[in-house]
Amino acid sequence: MASSLTDVQEEELTGREFHLSPGWHFIRSDDVLGSEGFRSGYHSWDVHVGHNQRWSLGVCEEVSWRTGLYGHLRCWFIEFYEDEYRAVFSARLGSDEHEETSDSDEGISEPQRFEDRTVLSVNQKPQRIRVQLDWDRGQLSFSDPDSNTHLHTFTYTFTHTLFPCMYNGDYNADGGMYLKMLQGPMEQKVQESLKPLKKKLKLFDKVKTNYYITENHMKVQARNTETQIKEQFENLRRFLQEEEEARMAALREEEAQKSQEMKERIEALSREMETLSNAIQAAEDQLRADDHVSFLQNYKTTMEGVLQLTLQDPAPLSGGALIDQAKHLKNLTFRVWDKMKDIVSYTPVVLDPNTAGLDLMLSDDLTSVRWGGEEELPDNPERFQWCSVQGSEGFDSGSHSWDVEVGDNTCWVVGVCEESYGREGDTGRGGWRIEFCDDEYTAYSSSSGRADAYQSTVLSVNQTPWRIRVQLDWDRGQLSFSDPDSNTHLHTFTHTFTETLFPYIHDDDDGPSLKMLPGKICVTLENHS
16 A cells, blocks of 8 residues: 655654555555655755654665565665664665566565664664655765754665655654655745745734734624714704603693683683673663652662672783793794703814724723723724823814813823824834823823924923823914913914814823713804894
8 A cells, every 4th residue: 555645744654553654655554755856966955753662763765665576676775673773774675676666466475675774873872863865976875964963874886766764663652753844946946935924924914814804893893983973963853852841841831820810810810890781781670660669769779789889890911821832932942052062062182093002992982091001903904002192173273172171191292293193113213292101291292294303301390290191283383281280381383284184192001091081062142244
C-alpha cells in the first residue's frame, strides 16, 4: 500500500501508529519516504529526533521495493540504537544486473544485502539532525545544528534520484520525530514573493474584522438612537397631553362657574316674575268680578297690594358672563411651545460619539464624557487615537460660545481643533486648548502648517474654576477662555484661522465626567414697525 501527501510541514511521526507527515510516502509500517526526490543540486533539511531511543534517517534510492518487489536499493543514513550512533551504507542487489525490476514476481530471487556500518563518536546527544545533500559533488553530510557539531559525511557518485527517508523504531517515544525541510534558493524566492501577499492578506483580514465590528456597532447605534428618539418624543407627548388636560380642565372650570352664576340669576328672576304674575292675576280677577259692590268694597285693598309691589327692574347681563375664548385660544401653540422651555434644553455643543477615543464613554444625550469606555469600537478614520472627543458641529465663521463643566476632574483639556487633529498619521498640529493636569494650568497651541508653531504657556489661576467658558470669534481670529462664575479671564489665543474648528475636550481622569452645559433659552418677540 502506498499513499502520498503534499506540502512539507512539521508533523509528528509516532511509530507504528504514526500519522504520515505531509510530503512523505509510506514505505513500511515504521518507515516514511519523502515525496520529492533530488537528482541534482544542493538540498538541506532538519529532523527533530528529541528523546527518541531508536531512529534512523538519511536518503535512499526509490525503487519498486516499497510495493513488495525487490530491485536495486541503496541507502545512506545514520541511526541511533541502544545508545549508539552509527553511519550506515546499505545496498540491496537483485538477481539480475539491471536497475529496472520486472512488473511480475516471476524469477525474482531474494536480494543480496550489503551494509557498511561505522560507529560514530557523539559527545552530546543531539535533539535535531541536519541532513545536507550535495548530489552533484557526491556528498551527504549529517550534523547537529544546535551545537554546530559534524557527525558524518558519505562520499559516493550518485546516479539515481535520492529521496529523504526516516525510520522510527521507538514506539513508546513521547516526542516522536518531526521533519523540517530547509528552503532552497527557489523555495526562498517563492517565500519572499509570498511575503507581501501574506502581509496584504493580514491587512484584509484586519479590515474585514473591523468591517464586522463596524456593522455590529452600527446596529447598536441605531437601536440606542431609536430608543432615545422614542423616549424624547414620549416626553413631549406626555407634556402635551398634560398641557391639554390642564387647559381643558380650566375651560370646564370656567364653564361650570359661569353656568352656575347664570343659573342662580335665572332662578332669582323667576321668583320675582312669579310674585309679579300673582299680583297681576289677583288685580285682574277683581276687575272681572260681576259684583261691583264687592269691587268697590275691595278697591282700597287691591290698590294697596298693587302699590306695595315696588320691584326693581331686572339686572341686565353683566360683562364677563360669556366664556373667555380668547383667553383659552390666543397664541395657544406659542404659549405651549414657550412653556416647553421648562422641560427641554439646548446645548450649544453636542459631542460626536464617532470621534470618541476607545477609552471614553459618552452619556446618552451626548453632552458629557468620562474615562473608562469598555465597548469594542470600530477603527473609523474620525476616531481619536487618545482619550479625546470633538463636537459634532464645526465653525468656519462667526462668534460662538459654550461652557464646559470640569468640576473636580483632575486631568482635562478644553479647546478647539481642526478636523484632522489627533487622527491616525496626524502630527499633532491644528489645536488650541488649555489643560489642567498635575495641579497646573497650561495653554497650548499647535498651528497646522508650521513646524515651529507648537507653543505652551503656564497660566496663573488663583481660584480653581468649576466651569470653563470658551468663546470663539473665528472671523477676528480670537479664542478666549474664562471662569464664568468668578468672571475671571484665563487666556486668549490670537491666530488667523483658515480651517473649520471643532470644540474639543480630553479626559484623562477616571473621576467625574466633563459636561457640555446647556445654554439659557429665551424667546424674543418683535413687533412689526
